[in-house]
Amino acid sequence: MSRSLPNIIITGTPGVGKTLHCELLAERVPGMKHLSVNDVVKEKECHEGYDEEFQSWIVDEDKLLDTIEEQVKAGGCIIDWHACDLFPKSWIDLVVVLRVDHTTLYDRLKARNYPENKLQENLDSEIMEVLLQEARDSYDEEIVVELQSNDTEDMESNVDRIEAWIPQRNYGEGPGSGRIVKEDDYSDNKIDISNNEQNPKPSLWRVLNVISNTVPRKALKMAHDIRQQVNFITGNKNKLTEVKAILEPAIQVDSRALDLIEVQAATMEEVTIDKCRRAADLVMGPVLVEDTCLCFDALNDLPGPYILGHDGLNKLLAGHEDKSAKAVCTFAYSAGPGHEPILFQGITEGKIVPARGPANFGWDPIFEYEGKTYAEMTKEEKNKISHRFKALQKLQAWFKLQLTT
Numbered sequence: 001m002s003r004s005l006p007n008i009i010i011t012g013t014p015g016v017g018k019t020l021h022c023e024l025l026a027e028r029v030p031g032m033k034h035l036s037v038n039d040v041v042k043e044k045e046c047h048e049g050y051d052e053e054f055q056s057w058i059v060d061e062d063k064l065l066d067t068i069e070e071q072v073k074a075g076g077c078i079i080d081w082h083a084c085d086l087f088p089k090s091w092i093d094l095v096v097v098l099r100v101d102h103t104t105l106y107d108r109l110k111a112r113n114y115p116e117n118k119l120q121e122n123l124d125s126e127i128m129e130v131l132l133q134e135a136r137d138s139y140d141e142e143i144v145v146e147l148q149s150n151d152t153e154d155m156e157s158n159v160d161r162i163e164a165w166i167p168q169r170n171y172g173e174g175p176g177s178g179r180i181v182k183e184d185d186y187s188d189n190k191i192d193i194s195n196n197e198q199n200p201k202p203s204l205w206r207v208l209n210v211i212s213n214t215v216p217r218k219a220l221k222m223a224h225d226i227r228q229q230v231n232f233i234t235g236n237k238n239k240l241t242e243v244k245a246i247l248e249p250a251i252q253v254d255s256r257a258l259d260l261i262e263v264q265a266a267t268m269e270e271v272t273i274d275k276c277r278r279a280a281d282l283v284m285g286p287v288l289v290e291d292t293c294l295c296f297d298a299l300n301d302l303p304g305p306y307i308l309g310h311d312g313l314n315k316l317l318a319g320h321e322d323k324s325a326k327a328v329c330t331f332a333y334s335a336g337p338g339h340e341p342i343l344f345q346g347i348t349e350g351k352i353v354p355a356r357g358p359a360n361f362g363w364d365p366i367f368e369y370e371g372k373t374y375a376e377m378t379k380e381e382k383n384k385i386s387h388r389f390k391a392l393q394k395l396q397a398w399f400k401l402q403l404t405t
């Protein structure tokens with residue numbers, strides 16, 4: 001079926017400005033209509049209910065396509081949604097992927113009161129070019145264009161361009177018939193259609209990260225399937241609280257207290273690796289173990305893993321001018337029995353001082369960093385600079401990488 005006006009998808013991460021662009025275009029170009037998938041899903045009940053965890057409607061894609069088919073086939077639709085791969089190729093003449101600087105996106109999502117985890121997931125998605133990749137994977141390269149949407153100037157120029165690309169002609173008659181973007185259009189670098197081979201294919205990122213008010217069913221199912229979970233082996237409640245505060249909700253942390261005898265080994269890394277292997281065998285699944293130590297510069301990194309009481313630690317340094325120390329945290333993760341543990345280490349440099357602050361977590365009162373002991377800091381302050389935070393940051397980054405490969 002031919003159509004005299006094209007169908008355009010305007011896609012991108014939540015908050016890039018899809019709706020704003022669609023509304024402006026629909027106002028400007030006679031015959032073009034704004035088709036908001038979010039609205040159709042809710043008004044025509046093209047969903048299978050509400051997912052509380054992701055706070056999104058689960059879209060029934062078959063029902064959605066049936067509902068809009070007639071309208072789209074007639075042409076002149078500006079389709080507004082963050083997913084684009086479900087629309088048949090024969091329906092679509094142009095795919096515009098809006099992009100935005102992540103600081104600008106942060107401000108826009110913050111203004112919408114997005115919770116921090118949802119905000120972060122969407123920012124990650126934008127940085128990883130998830131939707132651009134999805135568009136390139138789903139449609140012919142020459143109909144996919146990337147446009148910046150940082151400010152009103154960008155928006156005006158984008159709308160001018162798209163308007164200029166809508167000539168009256170027959171669309172939808174075989175491959176390329178509706179091709180309205182030509183090589184010359186890419187000359188000023190505003191539009192980049194190059195296939196970026198260097199980027200890892202972020203197919204799993206998409207399902208985890210683009211969390212909006214409506215999500216495709218298959219994306220939501222996969223998001224649940226690949227939720228990350230680890231068993232943190234510890235009997236120390238304080239450590240568990242810190243690890244949960246830093247890793248959740250991205251990675252669900254369950255805890256198990258196992259009695260693991262520590263081997264005598266030359267380095268703290270060897271001790272941690274051995275402990276991790278034995279924990280994975282016992283739990284028969286993914287485990288995370290942790291070791292913390294204090295290393296004094298004046299004592300060639302002793303006492304290391306041999307932790308003494310506050311007094312003992314202070315006395316060790318009594319005859320030394322140099323009170324500088326490193327707090328070292330080493331996590332080891334194993335995916336299960338037979339899987340080689342992977343280490344993540346974080347180091348915070350400070351100095352040893354007479355105890356200050358509440359004495360309810362190990363040597364926190366005697367380790368001073370930039371004028372405050374760990375014990376004098378709030379949990380939030382400590383969790384931004386601590387050796388444990390730095391190690392967990394590496395662990396988080398590694399988990400994310402696993403999802404993209």
Ligand SMILES: Nc1ncnc2c1ncn2[C@@H]1O[C@H](COP(=O)(O)OP(=O)(O)OP(=O)(O)O)[C@@H](O)[C@H]1O
Pocket residue numbers: 012013014015016017018019020021082108149150151152153154155212
């Ligand atoms: N190019 C731009 N210049 C200035 N402000 C913009 C621009 N694009 C979007 N905004 C602003 O950012 C906010 C989000 O825009 P909009 O609602 O159009 O995003 P969206 O992509 O449709 O998001 P969603 O996927 O959640 O529906 C709005 O307040 C809008 O005014």
Ligand SMILES: [Mg+2]
Pocket residue numbers: 018019020080
């Ligand atoms: Mg919108």
